[in-house]
Amino acid sequence: MEHLVSSWCNGRSLPESYILPPEKRPGKLTVPLANNIPVIDLGGHDQTDLIQQILEACQEFGFFQVINHGVPSNLMDEAMSVFKEFHALSAKDKAIETSKDPNKSCHIYTSSPNYATEKFHFWRDGLVHHCNPLEKYIQFWPEKPPRYREVVGPYTAEVSKLGFRILEFISQGLGISLGGLGGNQALVVNHYPPCPDPSLTLGLGKHMDPVFINILLQSDVYGLQVFKDEEWIGVEPIPNAFVVNIGYPLQIISNGKLKGAEHRVVTNSNVARTTASYFINPSNETLIEPAKSLVDASYPALYKSLLYKDFLIKYIAASTDSKALEEALRATV
Ligand code: OGA
Ligand code: NI
Numbered sequence: 001m002e003h004l005v006s007s008w009c010n011g012r013s014l015p016e017s018y019i020l021p022p023e024k025r026p027g028k029l030t031v032p033l034a035n036n037i038p039v040i041d042l043g044g045h046d047q048t049d050l051i052q053q054i055l056e057a058c059q060e061f062g063f064f065q066v067i068n069h070g071v072p073s074n075l076m077d078e079a080m081s082v083f084k085e086f087h088a089l090s091a092k093d094k095a096i097e098t099s100k101d102p103n104k105s106c107h108i109y110t111s112s113p114n115y116a117t118e119k120f121h122f123w124r125d126g127l128v129h130h131c132n133p134l135e136k137y138i139q140f141w142p143e144k145p146p147r148y149r150e151v152v153g154p155y156t157a158e159v160s161k162l163g164f165r166i167l168e169f170i171s172q173g174l175g176i177s178l179g180g181l182g183g184n185q186a187l188v189v190n191h192y193p194p195c196p197d198p199s200l201t202l203g204l205g206k207h208m209d210p211v212f213i214n215i216l217l218q219s220d221v222y223g224l225q226v227f228k229d230e231e232w233i234g235v236e237p238i239p240n241a242f243v244v245n246i247g248y249p250l251q252i253i254s255n256g257k258l259k260g261a262e263h264r265v266v267t268n269s270n271v272a273r274t275t276a277s278y279f280i281n282p283s284n285e286t287l288i289e290p291a292k293s294l295v296d297a298s299y300p301a302l303y304k305s306l307l308y309k310d311f312l313i314k315y316i317a318a319s320t321d322s323k324a325l326e327e328a329l330r331a332t333v
Contacts, residue, residue, distance in 0.1 A: 003110040004125050006193050007091040014197045018121050026202055026232075026266045031225060033234045037061055039241065042165075043068030054166065055173035055258075058246050062261030063226050065241045066166070071158045073240045078147075079155040080219055084274050085145040086127060087191035097142035098127065105130040106140040114319075123267045124203045125191045131156045131278075132185040156187055159242075159278045163215045166244060167280065170213075174254055176291040178212070183283030183308070190275045192223060195267035203265035203273070208322060209247035210315045211279040216243040221273040227262040249282055249311065252303040252329065255290035262322060284309040301331050 038057040044050055057064035089097070098108040106129035111121035130137045134153060142148045164181070171178045192203040203223060218224055224235040224243065235243055251260040267273075282288060289305035306314070306329070318325035 003115060003121075004091050004094065004108070005110055005123055006087060006125050006191060009193045009196075012196065014195070014200055018123060018201045020120055020201055020205075024202070024205065025200055026198065026264075028232075031232045031234050033222075033236045037226065037233070037235055038064040039238065040064050040066050041068050042066050042070065047169075051169045051173040054169045058170060058250075058254075058258040060259070061226065061228060062251075062259035063235070063243065063245045063263070065235070065238055065243050066162075067238065067241045069162050069242055070165075071155075071162055071242070075151070075155050075158060076217060076240060078151045079276065080217060080274065082145050082148050082151050083127075083189045083191075083276055084272075086142055086148060086189065087125060087272075087274060089144060093144055094127075097144050101140035105137055106142070122204055123192055123195050123201050124265070125193075127189040127191075128186060130184065130186050132160065152187070156185075156278065159215050159217075160185055160280070162242070163213055163278060163280045166215075167213055170246070170250070170258070174257065174291065174294065176253070176293055178253065181212075181280075181282075183286065184281045186279050186281070188277040188279065190265075190273075190277065192265060192267055192273040192275075194269055194272055196269065198267040198269055201267060203267045204263075205320055206262050206264045206322075207320045208260045208262050208325075209245065209277075209279065210249070210312060211247040211281045212249055213280050214245050214247065215278040215280075216245070217276045217278075218243050219274055221268070221271055223265045223268065223273045224275075225264055225266060227264070232264075248315065248325075248329075249288050249308065252288050252311075253291055255294040255299060256302045257294065282308040303329050304331050 040053050094108055098106050108127050109115055110125050129141055138149055138153055218237055220237045222237055225232045246258055246260050248260045250258050286308045287305055288308050288311050290301040290303055295301045314328045
């Protein structure tokens with residue numbers, strides 16, 4: 001907590017613990033902006049066509065952006081304002097505002113939840129809190145800035161609705177029903193301060209999200225990159241859009257039909273970047289396994305069956321090594 005990047009980064013050069021080993025550095029900072037990441041208009045009325053577009057995007061990229069998604073743009077703007085105001089608070093206030101729940105359903109960290117044990121750090125602070133059911137968790141959310149709960153309550157309700165709508169399209173597209181929905185839902189408000197040397201560090205290292213789906217509000221500052229065909233492509237900020245990506249559990253359930261894409265965040269030296277991830281996760285006791293209807297003699301199950309909580313243990317053990325994780329999850333043939 002005392003480590004928060006935003007509390008000490010002003011005017012400092014990059015500390016050694018933030019310098020990545022050469023093979024993990026971002027390399028070329030300017031990569032092609034992905035005008036090929038699909039932008040899907042959810043305002044369209046042809047449901048079959050929408051499902052088709054979403055499924056294709058999940059198959060090819062694991063990523064897409066949505067516009068005309070139904071979340072009011074003033075609510076998105078207000079939420080982004082309070083997220084920025086929160087990260088602009090003093091370190092002391094941030095500590096107070098994130099320690100209301102002894103069970104830590106709301107907390108703040110720097111770099112990653114593994115700060116104490118990781119070999120090097122990433123250039124971000126992250127505020128995390130549970131969102132569902134709202135009545136249970138809102139009492140633990142920050143009360144500074146004063147409008148935090150008033151704005152973020154309706155914001156998370158709307159984004160949750162959007163996430164479930166997209167999950168419903170995906171399950172219809174695959175012809176399956178997704179179990180364990182409505183499990184844990186969490187908001188992570190990321191803050192990446194201006195960085196003294198973006199070539200040596202990252203805001204977030206290469207990773208795949210261990211969730212069903214993430215609905216990301218990425219603001220107008222570029223930084224997100226997706227790994228596709230062994231190359232990094234940038235995700236262009238589009239006003240009022242959300243970036244949507246699917247995570248590993250959906251890759252397993254779809255028996256590899258859908259891709260949970262690896263992604264990372266690069267920093268920049270000019271402006272701070274604030275983003276908000278809304279994660280919809282399976283419940284801990286949900287069995288994550290290839291859907292029966294997607295498995296047959298020509299498409300054998302690619303992955304083992306695992307409870308979500310056991311999947312998470314393997315995910316954490318693999319610590320962003322995607323090959324090791326894939327091996328740990330693959331069905332033995
Ligand atoms: C994440 C994530 C991307 C961003 O929170 O898992 O990938 O642009 N965030 O902040
Ligand atoms: Ni992510």
